[in-house]
Amino acid sequence: MVKLTFVAPDGSQTQIDAPEGTSVMKAAVANDVDGIVGECGGAMMCATCHCYVDEAWADRTGPREDGEDDMLEGAASEVTPLSRLSCQIKLTADLDGLVVHLPEEQL
Amino acid sequence: MALAPLDTEITLDQLTLDPYPIYRRLRAEAPVLRVASARRTFLTKAALTKLVKDDPILFSSDDPNTPMKPAFRAHTLMRKDGDAHLAERRAINPALTPKRINSDWGPLYEQLAADYIGRLPRGEVVDLFATLCGPLSARILAHILGIPEATDDEMQRWSQRLIDGAGNFGWRPEPFAASDEANDQMDALFARLAPQRIAEPDGSAFSVMLTAENPIPLSQIRANLKIAIGGGINEPRDAMATAIFGLLDKPEQLAEVKAKGAWSAAFEEAIRWVAPIQASSRLVTADTELGGFEIPKGETVMTIQASANRDEELFENGEDFFVFRDKNPHQSFGNGPHHCAGAHVARRTVGKIILPMLFDRFPNMTLPDRQAVQWRGFGFRGPINLPVVLN
Numbered sequence: 477m478v479k480l481t482f483v484a485p486d487g488s489q490t491q492i493d494a495p496e497g498t499s500v501m502k503a504a505v506a507n508d509v510d511g512i513v514g515e516c517g518g519a520m521m522c523a524t525c526h527c528y529v530d531e532a533w534a535d536r537t538g539p540r541e542d543g544e545d546d547m548l549e550g551a552a553s554e555v556t557p558l559s560r561l562s563c564q565i566k567l568t569a570d571l572d573g574l575v576v577h578l579p580e581e582q583l
Numbered sequence: 584m585a586l587a588p589l590d591t592e593i594t595l596d597q598l599t600l601d602p603y604p605i606y607r608r609l610r611a612e613a614p615v616l617r618v619a620s621a622r623r624t625f626l627t628k629a630a631l632t633k634l635v636k637d638d639p640i641l642f643s644s645d646d647p648n649t650p651m652k653p654a655f656r657a658h659t660l661m662r663k664d665g666d667a668h669l670a671e672r673r674a675i676n677p678a679l680t681p682k683r684i685n686s687d688w689g690p691l692y693e694q695l696a697a698d699y700i701g702r703l704p705r706g707e708v709v710d711l712f713a714t715l716c717g718p719l720s721a722r723i724l725a726h727i728l729g730i731p732e733a734t735d736d737e738m739q740r741w742s743q744r745l746i747d748g749a750g751n752f753g754w755r756p757e758p759f760a761a762s763d764e765a766n767d768q769m770d771a772l773f774a775r776l777a778p779q780r781i782a783e784p785d786g787s788a789f790s791v792m793l794t795a796e797n798p799i800p801l802s803q804i805r806a807n808l809k810i811a812i813g814g815g816i817n818e819p820r821d822a823m824a825t826a827i828f829g830l831l832d833k834p835e836q837l838a839e840v841k842a843k844g845a846w847s848a849a850f851e852e853a854i855r856w857v858a859p860i861q862a863s864s865r866l867v868t869a870d871t872e873l874g875g876f877e878i879p880k881g882e883t884v885m886t887i888q889a890s891a892n893r894d895e896e897l898f899e900n901g902e903d904f905f906v907f908r909d910k911n912p913h914q915s916f917g918n919g920p921h922h923c924a925g926a927h928v929a930r931r932t933v934g935k936i937i938l939p940m941l942f943d944r945f946p947n948m949t950l951p952d953r954q955a956v957q958w959r960g961f962g963f964r965g966p967i968n969l970p971v972v973l974n
Binding site: 508546 | 672
């Protein structure tokens, strides 16, 4: 299991434990984290699992996947260099303690 | 393991008139059921419908042998999987993003909504389904697609003929004759407009697809536009009509929606309550198992998202329209690779522009007779009339 922290726009934090191999989006949905919708289930088709990777973790989560840039164009909130679709971030032991920030809105 | 039970009593007429009591029973008694009249295996629980949509390898959309192909005169992205689907989907996506909608198109949509709402008569019974929901949906879509030269009537007629053709599982000649005529008219319009959309790119779907760096073939550009016409009018129309009905039928909720500006929540609840697209088909590509029953390769399963949206495991009092639910994980836009490409457009136009504007212009709108509103549809569903008094 790896530890994962979601920071809402108002600063409130939600900490969860999630199994390795799952995605940040699936972990959020499974734990009822408000602010990650993940409507398409990880098919990179809806842009409702947008998150901002905490700066301290950006190197470790790696670059965006093929097609992710295009889909992020569809995100409801502002897209920054730290923006990712959380369905494309797979949890590994290396990401234990990962912090991601949630956008104002997903829909 | 056994095959799913076989039902020979449920009729398509029953499902068209009112499927919800049937789905409620099936969720409790037979969530995996082979329904003889539909020649499909119905899946009525949310976990199963989601599981199927999320696994496009095992549950394929790729089926060139449906009436959709003659109806659209094309094998469309709706019925493709993998890279073939992705290439065509990505070609149209840029025209449908929130950024495009908000920054480039928002003012136009506001204006169109204001025009159509502004011409509605006050103080008399008016059928909003026919005068607003259908025509405004058609007009907005015509602009998104880059074919505003088409009239509201043409857009709605083409859409209905494509739908009727695609649903012509009896392979009767008349629906295909009607869809052929619509295809001829659409193809002629596309051919006429293409040079302009290339010469003066305008961010519309047609323009974006034609001027892409590596454009998809013209035949597929046409097919994509037709899919959007067939699938982009009924849904916002029915979502709008359902939301208006729900709010007028529950004045205390309408008051709270107004007070809180909760129009988006009202939109989401409307499409949960009565999903404009109620059911979808997937072809089973390998022997598998669902809900404890054997599902053989070659079978067609039907995900009934209309039922998933009222699943007791996810929704308290799911049969009721209730805007202020804590969570609303409906499946009305589907999930998986075929997740509705128009979801962002629908949420913004219907939820954020049209509903608040309509109730602002007519703060004392009433539904004189809720029994007069008729609901129809098995595959697609919504009111087919909506008589209200505007004040």
